[in-house]
Amino acid sequence: MTRDTASSIDPDEVAKFEAMAADWWDPKGKFKPLHMLNPCRLDYIASQIATEFGRDLRNEAPFKGLRLLDIGCGGGLLSEPMARLGADVVGADAAERNIPVARVHAEQCGLDIDYRHTTAEALADADERFDVVLNMEVIEHVAEPQAFLQTCHSLLKPGGLMVASTLNRTPKSFALGIIGAEWVMRWLPKGTHDWHKFITPDELFGMIEKTGLDPVDRKGMVFNPITWRWSLSSNDLSVNYVTTSLRPN
Template sequence: MTTTVDAAEIAKFEAMAAEWWDTNGKFKPLHMLNPCRLDYITQQIAMEFDRDLTQPEPFKGLRLLDIGCGGGLLAEPMTRLGATVVGVDAAERNIPVAQLHAEQSGLEIDYRCTTAEDLAASDEPRFDVVLNMEVVEHVADPLAYLTACQQLMKSGGLMICSTLNRNPKSFVMGIIGAEYVMRWLPKGTHDWRKFITPDELFQLIEQSGLTPVDRKGFQFNPVTWKWRISAKDLSVNYVTASIKR
């Protein structure tokens, strides 16, 4: 299978690899967003697989793939919730950072430097859940990438996919605000032309062979400096849930 990896995009994250767990470093926006992301992810998994989040290790028995795992900001809490987690990233320097932090945290996580396409083409057992968070806007071919994600899922599996909308507001907030004004991210981290509207993403997900079942916005409040899940505002950051029939 032809790779969808964009070498220039990977180089950006390679350069920042050592800062994954610095809450005030270059990944500060993800640390701020992470509680909101985790809330959506855990609620969707619990609903799809009938799990009680008040119980210890509610995701025990579920096999979960975190694509574009970075330093493990999602893989670690998913492991603590009981899931068997495989974290993959095409940026080689991210993997030892993630492995070291997991070891220091007493967690067993299977981290690998590979791509969704290579994993889909292998004899890797398929997954109940695929996390595909803030990755699709960085790949060379979104449809081919999402198709590989679909192939990695079991029948009845769930994919959570988040990205950024493409409109004037997302350019102002996601590029100008985050990279130039607040300097949360290095300049050039995102290419606004590669942002995807919710309708476009739903169409791509359907073309990949999955069924979209939900979408919500991640809305930032500049007064409280906190994120929340919004059922209406998908104007900048948003997330989708899809299942494999």
């Protein structure tokens, strides 16, 4: 039986990001927070993939032979560096206007990335399977987080790895992620995030375990307003955090 291919899609959330599509590659535009966060995210993702698959990041194209899905790829801020590292990348986004933006930028950079206007459910129903699934800053925008994570499980090959990041539901995340980023700094349009949809690390680990994946790591991503840089933290998961999970062989 084919699952409802739109089950994880919240049309209002898709519309928000479609309205911002042209700004993806402007480091001073609406996606400035992601541009600032990207080096921290990439360090974590690359190290987790390298560890799990025994790859040496000092080599040229260390991820060659790995098939990777970037769910909610947006303009390709993660897809492009993964392709540069040698991965065979599929970038998927439910916001149709994001895909041409991503395709044009990848072509300008000489990168071969398979960008698709599609959903995780549609990919799973087509029996697509991946060594790595990147699920970054997506789950707080979907309609049914548990169903979405179950789909991510089905998209992974046995022995595959999922990296997922989101925002914790704390008073601090409301102060920084919504009041600070949307209301004061105006890095994002008001209403980009709904604090009530934020998920605590324990809640996310519980949902991941329920799918049959094995959560093996979690780290906080912490912004330093003095150095104006992000860094990983083993202790502070109070706002942004990232997790790694494995599908057993």
